[in-house]
Amino acid sequence: MTTRPPEFELLLLNMVGDVAVAQVTTNELRFPNQAQALSYELGLIVAQDWASKMVIDLSRVQYIGSTTYAVLVGTVKKAVELGHAVKFCGLTPDVRIGAQIIGLDRIADIRATESEALEAFAS
Numbered sequence: 001m002t003t004r005p006p007e008f009e010l011l012l013l014n015m016v017g018d019v020a021v022a023q024v025t026t027n028e029l030r031f032p033n034q035a036q037a038l039s040y041e042l043g044l045i046v047a048q049d050w051a052s053k054m055v056i057d058l059s060r061v062q063y064i065g066s067t068t069y070a071v072l073v074g075t076v077k078k079a080v081e082l083g084h085a086v087k088f089c090g091l092t093p094d095v096r097i098g099a100q101i102i103g104l105d106r107i108a109d110i111r112a113t114e115s116e117a118l119e120a121f122a123s
Contacts, residue, residue, distance in 0.1 A: 059090025
């Protein structure tokens, strides 16, 4: 079941087994106010015990600004502090290049598809 909690603007949340899947629903994360909203929404999820395994699905996103990349890195760091794990999926080639430049691929597992990310949690 996919849900959008009332306070969420940018994410759809779905539980697949014991994995929280947060799908970003906008095609651009260009502006600081979007980064701030995403930080808030991801922060709410990552802090929950039921989200000890989380996939962030970026398949709809065509552009990410530097502030939002910082939010993604911060989300991974917060998850690690809590003993949680975050994986990413669905990065377009341009988004993946940005992720590699800022080192997101060195601190989090990035998979091509949601299915691959979920399978990686199972193994």
